[in-house]
Amino acid sequence: MHIELVRSSTKSLPQQISETLAQRITSGLLQPGMRLPSVRSLASSLKVSQVTVSKAYDDLESHGHILCSQGKGCFVAKKPQKAQESGFGWQDGYDDFLPRAQLWRNFDYSNVRYPFHIAAIHSDLLPLDEIGSTMSRLVLEQPELMASYGNFQGDSELREVMSRHLRKHGVAVQASGIMITSGSQQGIDLVARTFVGPGDTVYLEAPSYTGAIDVFAGRGAEMIFVPMDDEGMRIDVLTKLCDRRPPKLIYTNPTFQNPSGVTMSITRRQRLLELARSYRCLIVEDDPFSDLYFRKPPPPPIKSLDEEGHVVYMKSFSKVIAPGCRIACVAAGGNILSRLIAAKSASDLGSPLLNQRAVLPFIARKYEAYAEQLRAALRGRMETAAKLLKQHAPPGVTWNLPEGGLNLWLQLPAADGIAGLHARAEQEGISFLPGDVCYSGEKPSRHIRLCYSQMTETEMEQGLRQFLLLLKEHLGSGL
Incomplete structure (x- = not known):
């Protein structure tokens, strides 16, 4: 072993x-x-x-x-x-x-009726019919797409469309500075396999995205988790830690963070970039949720402040339009990008060209209007979930309402018994994400993550009522 x-x-x-x-x-x-x-x-x-x-x-x-x-x-x-x-x-x-593989377990709930465990958007809210129609037309009219390897860097037209989108949001990058990946997960993996080796120090937020932890653990990295407050990662704590163990890489999900929902302030973003400059290291900025704000746009990406190529920026589009298409972009400067493209070529010979062409027209012409409608729908579900929590959550359970994204991060009175609660909920057809998988295992977590967007609003309301009743019984039993 x-x-x-x-x-x-x-x-x-x-x-x-x-x-x-x-x-x-x-x-x-x-x-x-x-x-x-x-x-x-x-x-x-x-x-x-x-x-x-x-x-x-x-x-x-x-x-x-x-x-x-x-x-x-x-x-x-x-x-x-x-x-x-x-x-x-x-x-x-x-x-x-x-060394660990928590992510694959997060998707293994095929029999549950109320899937609160996965951060995803219900199919009724996604433009699947339109993207599916485009894909069908491409298969009939351009079947040669299925016989072609895509460019390792990604389809040039799609990269141009994504470049325009990123520039609107403050990230000044040309199509030549973008690589298409099969979701942000592949982007994280490519960065890790290219730049992280056994014993390298990787800093992450505590808690952090399970899939990133799995990837860095697989590289044998020394992962150090930095506490957060309501402005995001504690840069003061990170600075002290870096004095003892200089970073090779800092991974952050700064906007509507998964799983906590916290958004890093602009001041913290600036200070984090300054820290990366001083240690000559990379920041991996994972940004799947910034388009899903409820009231006002979040601060601009850290990448928008980056003038020296310290930030590798990842933007998932499949997360919000068609997860099965697995489309994201990675923006990086200098020879960092060329090394990532080399790693990708060895990984998969390029992302599927058919998928890239299928999402291209929608992202180019309809994405902005669609995102506005999606934000309204998600805000409504979050407010419904928040109302139920306020009415029915047992004493001692706390949470902060996010300003965007897909998740609620609940803190229970104690970590003891969450495994039992998880097993009992599954028997009742309800799933949630235990907070333990969002850390590297040093100590039990008192948190659980609930996603309010994976079901219809009616199903979400029914499932959350049932779960809160179960949680009340569970806490009342003292387990």
Whole structure:
């Protein structure tokens, strides 16, 4: 079993081993009943002492992740399974390099009636018919699109359209400075695989986007989480941390942040850019939600202030028009972009040309008017959800209303029992995102994320009423 250990980390080796295995267990990479390597064999493969591994296993057992039995070994806890009889049992001992994979679990709720767990927009609000019609016409009239590899950097017409859109929002970038990716997730992955290696220091907001944490963990990065307040990431805290461990990269989702909904102030954005200049590092600015404001536009992107190429800016369009098309753009300056294009060419030989051409006319001609209507619809759902929370949330549960985006971030009185609440809610056909997956696992989170835009308004209202009743019973039971 491969675990990337950082000898210079502020975390002890037992803590690194324990946290990595805990993340593999909670994300399903190590399944219930699976036997872990012996203390001797894991110590040998990791080149650490047996005492170090024993401490890690003790910590895992104390938190209920594993069960250890003298003479039999240690096993992943809960619902032990019989050894596979299909012939695939050899795979259990086949090493991989995945330290965690929480993101794929976030989508695995096919049977729930009220899916509050995923930050997405209900299909009724999306322009799917129009984009689908465009795609159908392209297939009939230009079938050669399906026989062509797209430009590694992305379709030139679409990049020009996206360039115009970004310039309207303060990001002065030409089409030549943009790369099309299969969603922002691919953009994050390309930056990480290009610029982040084992032991490199990556700073993130606490909490942060699960998919980004998965990616940076997969690169063996030393992730350090910076607390937030109502103006976003605490730059004063970040500055002190950087004095001790200079950053290779800073990842931020500064506008209607996922999961907290907080928006970074313009002052903090300026200070963050100044910090990146002083340490000669990159900022990855992930911006899927800035078009989804409810009352007034948010502050301009950090990229709009960037004159020296420190910011890699990512803007998802598929998130708000057609998630299945997987279309986003990455804007970067200098040779940072050329290196990312090289990484993308090795990754997928270019994003699907048909998808790019299918969304192009809509983004070019109708996106702005559509976004205005979408903002009104989402604001209505957020206000409905806020009203229900005010009326029915149990004492001790708190939240802040976002000024845009898709999510509500609730704080419960205690972290204990959230796993039980999650399991019970799923039995009732309700899903939510536990806050634990938005951190790297140092300590349990008291938060949960609810998305109010994934269902029809009627379904959302019904589901939220049912969930708040369940939450009241759960907290009243003292679990």
